[in-house]
Structure formats: structure tokens, C-alpha cells
Amino acid sequence: MSALLEVNDLVKTFGTGEAATRVLRGLDLTLNTGEMAALLGPSGSGKSTLLTILGTLMKPTSGRYQMLDHDLIAAEDRELTEFRNRHIGFVFQFHNLLPDFTALENVIFPTAVRDGRETPAARARGADLLVRMGLAERIHFPTAKLSGGQKQRVAVARALMNSPELVLADEPTGNLDRASALQVMELIGQINREEGTTFLISTHDDKIAAACQRQIVVSDGVVTG
């Protein structure tokens, strides 16, 4: 198995002086291509912080981050934006979709923003992904009218749109009932097996953690297991 990404000695401190909180304290982590990993740890342990740093949405206070031969610490905003667009997909817990757009329009956003327009090819792939997510009936639905579980499945489809190597999901099922949560996890597992996409999923749910091949536990700002 080859390493997809590697972080070393990652430190993240919020605030300065007296109010400074050291959230990550020299964290090391390697994720291999094709892995499906759960990110566990008590509330406030820094799971979301780690995911946003891995997603290049935030820079660490110090440390190294290599992914696909890119030094993502040194890179500037423009380069990181393009890197995210091509190589990283996101699924968040809240505020996931653009409310004034249909399911399909949301799914193809990453491709459309890359191409500068919505191509027929992008529409075809987006519709295909929605069908795979079991949303064939909801392709042209305004997202505001979708249920929570349907919204998260649209978000998963969008995360996969540009065929990224890595998908980061921060409590993707945190807002869903058990049935919907398992359905979303099922689909993620299927994509992981069929396409070899690497997933890192933070969760508090043992059942969901158990559905992953690997469990990574963060506590006191380092990986402990």
C-alpha cells in the first residue's frame, strides 16, 4: 500500500498568550491509498481541526503535510484551492448544500467551477452519481426540499464528482437517524471498494467506526491508536 498523505509533528494553537489553546500537539499520521478510516476521540480533542487542516482549509501552526507529492504547507491560497478542487472531497455535518440550487446543480458544482460552465458531460456524471446514491427521483429537486438523509447523500455525490483521491467527512451522519446513517455509510463503503477512494470519517458512533477498516483515535492532540 502506498501512502496517499503524510503529516508529521502537526501543531495547531488557537489564540495567543494566556488564551492560547494547543489543540494539536505534534500529531503524526499517514493515510494509505484506498483506506477507509474512522477518526475517533472525545469531543474537543481536535478531530474537526485535523480534518480542516488535511482539507487545506486551514494551515497548522507548524508541522509538515505532504499529499500526492505536494507540499501543502508551503502552497498559497490559489494553489490550494485548485488542489482541493481536484483531489479532495468534503462532506460536512451542517451547511452542506447550496440551498438555491437543485440536487444535480449542487453535485456538479466542483466540475462546473473548474470548467467555468456546466458541461453535458458533467451533468451526465452528476446524474449517474445521484442514481448510485439512490436519488434517481430527486435529481432536479431543489435541495431545500430534500430530507436530511437525502441531503447528505447529495453531499457525498458532490464530494465524489471530480473523482478525488481523498474524501474528508466530518460527522456526516451526526444529524441523521440510524437508518439514514447506515444507508450513507453503505454507499461510502461501496464507493471505497469499487473506486479505491480514500475516506477519513470523524464520528462518535461506534457502529459507524466499526464499519471502517481502520480506527484512528485522537486524544490530547496526538494520535493514540
Added chain:
Amino acid sequence: MLYALKIAARYLTANLAQTALLVTGVAVGVFIFIFMSALIGGLAEFILARTVGDISHITIEAEDADPALLIAPQGQVLFVAEPGQTRTATLAEAATWLPLIAGVPGVKAVSPQITGAGFLTRGAQVSQVSVSGIEPGRESAILDLDGYMVEGSARLGSGLIVLGRELADDLSLSLGQSVRLQSSNGITMVLTLSGIFETGNGSMDKARAFVSLSSARTLFAMPQGVTRIEIKLFDLNAADATALRIRALTGLDAVSWTDGAAQLMEALDAQSQTGYFLKGFALLTIVIGVASALLLSTYRRRPEIGIMRAMGAPRGFVVFVFVTQGALVGLLGGIMGAGLGYLALLPFPSREAFRPGTLPLDITQGSYGLAITLTVIGAILASILPARSAAKVDPVTAIGQ
């Protein structure tokens, strides 16, 4: 950037009521802009028409010939003058200049005249008048004599005279009666009153007499030439340039009406400055309105902007989405305001029919294109600040909220 345009349009249509309100606000600003343009332009037109509409735009007057100078051998200077000759100067070759002047671009009418002073006598009544001898057929070339006639006709002919209402009343003279006119040269003619005019201008109605050019030749003993050439232009603002041109062409001393009208020009200038000021305020209102509406919208859409940035939308893309919204609002509001302005101005009389007591709104001076262009530019400028603040949204805090 077609895609950014799509998103901008979607944002505007997603909140139809709010967008409609914003566009209406912009339209009101544009409406005021257009209304002000039409009013200031119309007012200037009106004032000019009232004050200079009836005067000659360019006037060529005979120059009094300089006295001949003789330099005596001892260094004394002598000048030679002919006593008793009050007016030696005539535009003797007027006939040759007229077609030339009439051919200058922008010239609407040319009127050669012989003018002078005289006395009108009827019974015991005597009135001093200034006499204008005009070629029959050109009575209305400069002053719209036809338009001011209240009795009879403006048509001048041999033995006829046209006077103002007040003067005719002073002399108890009615149409068809005769009056004696004695010129400053001492020559007397008996003329028949064939028309009475009323311009509303006191000195004109009280002390002006119009006769035919040939009568004036007799009265002022001027068998050839004229004393004055009056020129009317299509565009009175072109008077200075055209006067220069005529001077270059003929060598005659052509004088523009603006030469003696500095105060009027200043007043009109001040008026148009006021207009710019008010129009500037209308634009400023538009800019502030658009800026605050978009700023609010960027604030409301922070989570979405965060998502777009996380999905790989560059900062420039976000800027473009919001600037495009501003431009669309400006364009829609501009077109709507211009349309409303035009419709609102339609019922007002056209510039040819301005009458005292009504607002002189000139529909042709609404500056519709300018209003729309400035509004779009203003709206784009107004959207830059919100767009930049949108581009600076931090995806982590925006999504994490």
C-alpha cells in the same frame, strides 16, 4: 465566467421580493437622474429661447471707418473727418457676402438689414422709434414676427409699417391707418399700419418699427449696402465657432451673441452645476443602496460562500458572482428607471411648445444612455466592497457556524 453569471442570476431570482425592491430603488434613482437631466436641459432651453431665441445669434455691423490719418513732416498727426456725416459705414458689398454666409454649415437664416432711428408722428403724438428695414420674406428670419402678430400681417411691403401693440396704442393708431415716419437723416415717409405685434418685451413693443428694406433705403438715404447682417443658427451654442468661421471667410466683424451675455451664461452654468450636483446625489444613493443590499446578502450567504470555497471555487470566482449581481441590478434598475422616466416625460409638451407656467421638461434631454451606463458602473463599484468581503470569507468559520 458564464457559470459565475448563472450563480449570480440564481441568487437574484432566489429572493425575488428583495431583488425587486432593490431594483426598484435603483430605478427610482435613475428616474430622478433622468428627470433632473430633462428639467435642467429643458430649463436652459427655455431660458435661452426666451432670452436669445428672438435675437440674432451672430451679428455683423458696419464698422465706422477709421478717420484717415495723415502724418505731417514735422511729426504731427492729423486726422481727416467729414463733419455732419454721422454714419459713413455701410456693408456695401453685402450682396456678395450673403450667399457665402448662408452657405456656412449651421446657418439657418441670414437677414440683411438697414437700421436707424426715427420719429413717428400722428397728429400731436410723437414717438421715438428704432427702425429696422427688413427684406420682405425675411420678416421672421430672426425674430419670430409672424408668431407675435396680434393683428394684421407681418408681411412688409412698400408703404407698409408694422408696429408693437403699445406703440400703436400710444399713437391711437389702428390697422389700415397711416402714420408719418421721419428718419434721423431728415427724410419723411407716410406709411400704412399693416400689422401689430406683441412680444411681451417692453422696449420691443413700445419703440420698434419694421419697414421693408427698400423703404429703409429711402429713409436713410442708402441706395446700396446694408448696416447690419443678422444671422440665425440651428444651434445657438455653436455661435462662437460659427462667428469665427464667418470672420475668417469674409473678413467681416461677425460677433456672437455670447459676447454680451456673460451673466446669462454664468447663470446657465450655475444651473447646470446644480444639476450635476443633484444627479451626483441620485447616483450616490444608488451606489449606497446597492452596496448595503449586497453587503447584507454576502453576510447571509457566508456558509454557502464557505462551501463554494471548500469545493475549490477561487476567490476571483466569488468576487465575480457578487460583482455580476451588482451589474445585473444596475442594468435592470437602469433600464427600468429610464423607461419610467421616458414614460413620465411623455405627457409634457415638447421643447418647441414650452409655455411659461409649466415645467419645461425636455424629453429629448433625459440622458437615458448616460443614466444607464453610469448606473451600471456605479452598481459595479458598489459591489466591489461586498464582493471583496465575500471573497475573504474563511470557509472553516463559515461552515462551522
